[in-house]
Amino acid sequence: MNYNVATDTDTVLTSDVHLIQSFADLNALKQDGARTVVTNADGAYVMDSEGNRLIDGIGGLWCVNVGHRRQEIIEAISKQLDTLDFYSTFYNFTHPAAAALAEKVASLAPGALNKVYFANSGSVANDTAVRMLHHYNNRLGRPKKKKILSRMGAYHGSTHLAIAMTTPGYSEGWDSANELVHHLRSPHYWREGGGVSEAEFLDLLVADLKSTIEHMGPETIAAFIAEPIMGAGGVIVAPEGYHARMAAVCSAYDIKYISDEVVTAWGRLGHFFASKDLFGIEPDIITTAKGLTSGYQPLSATIISDEIHDVISGPGGTFLHGMTYSGHPAATAAGLANIALMEAEKLPEQVRTTGKSFENALKALCDLDIVGEVRGSHFMIGIEFVKDKATNAPFSPDEAVGLKIAQAAQKRGLIARPLGNILILSPTLILTEQMIAEIAAILRDSISEVMKTL
Structure with missing residues (x-):
């Protein structure tokens, strides 16, 4: 018996109209169909149906701790x-x-x-x-x-x-x-x-x-x-x-x-x-x-x-x-x-070092004008964006700042999770120092790009 699943974007999205996605604006999906089709993964990365290789900055959903496609x-x-x-x-x-x-x-x-x-x-x-x-x-x-x-x-x-x-x-x-x-x-x-x-x-x-x-x-x-x-x-x-x-x-x-x-x-x-x-x-x-x-x-x-x-x-x-x-x-x-x-692999012990590097690299983004607070610990970080640092005044929901920055980051090769005015990062725990530096650079560029439009 042969059982093959098509992975091209058009076929998947045609089938996907029957799927109810969790925590999604279902009406918006009907209108614009803005969805990312993830087709395969390896290590700290996933690939989409358009051939883009993306750092999995949310670890699937807080969970792919040891990385993707571990044969063990x-x-x-x-x-x-x-x-x-x-x-x-x-x-x-x-x-x-x-x-x-x-x-x-x-x-x-x-x-x-x-x-x-x-x-x-x-x-x-x-x-x-x-x-x-x-x-x-x-x-x-x-x-x-x-x-x-x-x-x-x-x-x-x-x-x-x-x-x-x-x-x-x-x-x-x-x-x-x-x-x-x-x-x-x-x-x-x-x-x-x-x-x-x-x-x-x-x-x-x-x-x-x-x-x-x-x-x-x-x-x-x-x-x-x-x-x-x-x-x-x-x-x-x-x-x-x-x-x-x-x-x-x-x-x-x-x-x-x-x-x-x-x-x-x-x-x-x-x-x-x-x-x-x-x-x-x-x-x-x-x-x-x-x-x-x-x-x-x-x-x-x-x-x-x-x-x-x-x-x-x-x-x-x-x-x-x-x-x-x-x-x-x-x-x-x-x-x-x-x-x-x-x-x-002594992964928890490794995280005590690399996780702190990740935390510190993202906290360095606080020098950007709209970054109000970078909080969390190790590989569990939230970045909250504000309109005014002096008062911590938030952006209005219709400005969708978190979503815009997540979209800008994905164009640059990083998946991050928007939550209103917050961006959440919970990557795989196998990041190298080089990957951590790349994530921080992508986020800095993405935030700077969105700042120019506000």
Whole structure:
């Protein structure tokens, strides 16, 4: 049987009219069809259907950490499919790849986070964390302890519950389980500090958490969920010490701490997990996805503490949660190969050097008149553009500054992600110093080009 997929632009775009793209203006796609057809990839680059070679500055979508077309992972997937193509980790069934990956993930996770549930997306990982905690509290006789504290600017996914935990801007005009969620203040000092010192701003954020808990009642709150560095909300870095202080307040009120490491884990910040190594906390749950397989297969993990697992696995109950593809053999084989590759090449350790070079190279763009803030860490950077640096006044949405700069960068050979007045960079973790310099030069030229039109 021959199965060939056409890769020329016209054929792909003719077929593509049947495809619904995520987070796209579907009406605009109908009108102008402005789409990039990515046909193949290698290392830190992708190629489009017009023959352009582009630096993958967004790593697929925060996820292709080890780079594209790594044969070690491809061969592991192929070998697994040739051995056991599929069997679910349902009921009393397991299989070698899922068991081995669970053990490996638990060994890398901090402290007592030793139990792992696999699914296929970060959204489902976060939904799973909440469902587990609801069940946990039911089993402890605390049926009212169900609310979730999130933050303005957060991104935790797009399923019905995960989108409720996400900052409201991502669900405008859509329904969600928002009755379960309360959003705390954004921890973005540069934008929200209001003239106080960063230390004073941190005190205000902690006070906001405490007053919210007291107002809602700690007996109603199951968890606080937070990304170590906010991703799709604009790459927001909280003040130093924020996570440790928030975790201490949560612990005092018997509120579980969920660390959403869907983006920040698997080397992006220079460690397999960032929660403890970079931010000094041992959460009750870590959720992760993306870099777990470097995007070669869809896989996520919800990693819970022994204490939570002891309650939900006790006698007299069934774990009534599951997905057909949880622990898929090919996906878990990809995860094992991906981690083995990272360990063999010491990729997280390498990122501690190259990631800092990348961060510093992009922060040098702050000398440009419209660059208000370059923020983030290592290979997770956001560049926010402003109309007036003195006041941080933003451009209006119809000026589409982020999009214009992304388009100018793509013409020069770099894919970057526009988000309103922000440009996001989350490249593969295998960049060389030469590639880093090239990205910085492309961005400087692209920003300068757009500045002339404003």
